[in-house]
Amino acid sequence: MLITPLGENALTVSFGNIISEELNRKAIALCRSLEHAPFPGMIEAVPAYSSATIVYDLIATRRSFPNSATAFAAVAAEVQSALENIDYSSSDVPRLHEIPMHVGANVSLDLNEAATSQGLSPGTFLEIFLKRSYNVFMIGFLPGFAYMGEVDERIAVPRLNSPRTKVPKGSVGIAGNQTGIYPREAPGGWQIVGRTDAQLFDPHRDEPCLFRAGDEVRFVRVG
Amino acid sequence: MMTLLIQKPGIFTSIQTLGRTGKRRFGVNPGGAMDHGAVRLINTLLGNEHDTPVLELHFPAAEILFEGDVAFALGGADFTAEVNGVAVSNWRCVHARNGDVLRFTGVVKGTRAYLACGGGIVYERALGEKTKRIESDLRIEIIKTHSSRPYHNAQIASSLVPHYSRFPTVRVIDGPEFESLTAISEASLFREQFTIGKDSDRMGFRLEGERLYRIDECEMVSAGVTFGTIQLLPIGQMIVLMADHQTLGGYPRIAQVIGHDLPLLAQLRPGDKVAFHRVDIAAAERIALQFEYDIALLRAAVSLRS
Numbered sequence: 234m235l236i237t238p239l240g241e242n243a244l245t246v247s248f249g250n251i252i253s254e255e256l257n258r259k260a261i262a263l264c265r266s267l268e269h270a271p272f273p274g275m276i277e278a279v280p281a282y283s284s285a286t287i288v289y290d291l292i293a294t295r296r297s298f299p300n301s302a303t304a305f306a307a308v309a310a311e312v313q314s315a316l317e318n319i320d321y322s323s324s325d326v327p328r329l330h331e332i333p334m335h336v337g338a339n340v341s342l343d344l345n346e347a348a349t350s351q352g353l354s355p356g357t358f359l360e361i362f363l364k365r366s367y368n369v370f371m372i373g374f375l376p377g378f379a380y381m382g383e384v385d386e387r388i389a390v391p392r393l394n395s396p397r398t399k400v401p402k403g404s405v406g407i408a409g410n411q412t413g414i415y416p417r418e419a420p421g422g423w424q425i426v427g428r429t430d431a432q433l434f435d436p437h438r439d440e441p442c443l444f445r446a447g448d449e450v451r452f453v454r455v456g
Numbered sequence: 457m458m459t460l461l462i463q464k465p466g467i468f469t470s471i472q473t474l475g476r477t478g479k480r481r482f483g484v485n486p487g488g489a490m491d492h493g494a495v496r497l498i499n500t501l502l503g504n505e506h507d508t509p510v511l512e513l514h515f516p517a518a519e520i521l522f523e524g525d526v527a528f529a530l531g532g533a534d535f536t537a538e539v540n541g542v543a544v545s546n547w548r549c550v551h552a553r554n555g556d557v558l559r560f561t562g563v564v565k566g567t568r569a570y571l572a573c574g575g576g577i578v579y580e581r582a583l584g585e586k587t588k589r590i591e592s593d594l595r596i597e598i599i600k601t602h603s604s605r606p607y608h609n610a611q612i613a614s615s616l617v618p619h620y621s622r623f624p625t626v627r628v629i630d631g632p633e634f635e636s637l638t639a640i641s642e643a644s645l646f647r648e649q650f651t652i653g654k655d656s657d658r659m660g661f662r663l664e665g666e667r668l669y670r671i672d673e674c675e676m677v678s679a680g681v682t683f684g685t686i687q688l689l690p691i692g693q694m695i696v697l698m699a700d701h702q703t704l705g706g707y708p709r710i711a712q713v714i715g716h717d718l719p720l721l722a723q724l725r726p727g728d729k730v731a732f733h734r735v736d737i738a739a740a741e742r743i744a745l746q747f748e749y750d751i752a753l754l755r756a757a758v759s760l761r762s
Contacts, residue, residue: 237632238737240682240712241744245632250677264481279481279680281704286680288477291744305737372483373678373704376584380678416483434482436583442482 256283273297340428366451377416377434396422458524466518474507490722494532508576517560522552527574533566548611566723626717633708641668667692681705684713
């Protein structure tokens with residue numbers, strides 16, 4: 234575990250440099266723990282695959298920890314003590330979301346090619362995709378975009394060689410062993426297998442994102 | 457009601473604040489103005505809250521008609537501003553009368569100028585919404601306020617005015633993956649100059665210069681990034697993330713520009729050159745706190761005069 238500054242207002246806690254569910258669970262548990270008991274000056278805790286970024290207000294933090302040489306040192310100590318007190322075994326039961334997914338020639342833009350490249354029929358490809366539920370590892374790239382996994386090896390197709398300039402809103406894509414949903418129209422290279430009407434990001438909701446890191450997502454075929 | 461009428465839109469004119477922090481876990485970056493220092497200085501000079509909305513202008517810049525008597529201040533880049541043909545300088549409180557026209561006639565220094573109005577511009581932006589470019593004939597409402605009566609001709613002390621240059625040295629702290637640089641590349645980072653590439657925008661500045669190498673070329677798992685994070689691309693060139701950066705990045709974060717020096721970077725354009733000077737986190741915090749102290753003093757001085 235490594236704690237390094239990311240400017241004067243943030244630090245990064247790195248648990249390793251691999252995509253693993255275990256490291257991701259640590260990052261999420263740290264963020265939850267800090268959210269439940271924020272230190273004075275904390276702004277937010279943001280989990281990523283195998284790290285967490287803790288954002289804080291420099292002045293408020295300095296004022297609250299006058300004996301610390303730097304705000305960074307004070308926050309690093311807070312992180313250390315939070316980590317010591319996390320009980321990983323009794324983690325919350327994840328929230329489960331069922332996401333309706335439309336399938337068809339007009340929405341499953343890459344399904345046929347993706348299936349062919351893996352030596353599968355489009356039907357089998359989809360069946361494998363729908364069979365699993367996926368963990369939300371982190372939110373980023375676009376407001377409300379969730380990086381989820383892990384996708385079955387047999388359908389883990391790479392990003393398109395040449396990204397689309399416009400991926401339609403609600404598109405469900407695969408990139409390696411990750412899956413994700415485009416919360417709005419955006420450029421992107423993930424291979425698109427379906428589309429959902431679910432509203433993944435709504436700025437007017439209390440919690441603007443439908444998902445948060447640590448949730449579980451299952452796709453249900455409709456139409 | 458007082459309004460600004462945008463008679464000519466200029467290029468990339470937008471309304472900006474200091475951005476909205478605390479929403480990264482939803483994938484929403486703070487966004488906001490490129491030059492926070494300029495925005496905070498001129499807002500404070502006018503007695504505004506430091507994150508009051510302002511106009512961000514690029515050259516050729518907007519032509520603006522004041523519809524009402526408005527106190528305003530300009531900061532950031534110097535685009536040779538004139539009100540009805542009379543020069544007005546940056547970092548100073550100016551009183552415009554109903555019918556006055558503000559024009560910008562040439563670049564002296566910098567790339568982004570800011571216009572703050574006493575009371576502030578009325579502006580609502582939904583969370584996660586992209587920056588809107590301002591079109592011609594837009595009327596921008598200004599909040600009428602009685603609490604702020606900025607002192608006539610008040611100006612910001614020269615010691616507080618940023619030292620913009622086309623060849624600045626900006627201070628950086630080590631990034632989380634700094635250690636992955638080879639010793640030779642580490643030395644190059646702090647010795648060489650790097651040129652701002654043409655693919656530079658509000659999301660990030662590409663830097664061109666001596667190729668930097670890492671000890672191992674293994675890929676990095678995406679992790680948090682912020683305004684001023686310097687990432688090393690696989691081609692050995694750097695990118696500095698600017699105001700509209702994404703919340704996560706997948707390239708090694710070799711360095712981080714300190715907040716105080718981000719304005720120096722924000723005022724550069726393609727072809728300008730930047731050098732980096734290494735400081736530690738304690739120094740970076742001291743420099744940031746000193747600026748907060750200076751802003752607090754300016755705020756106190758302004759409140760005494762009104």
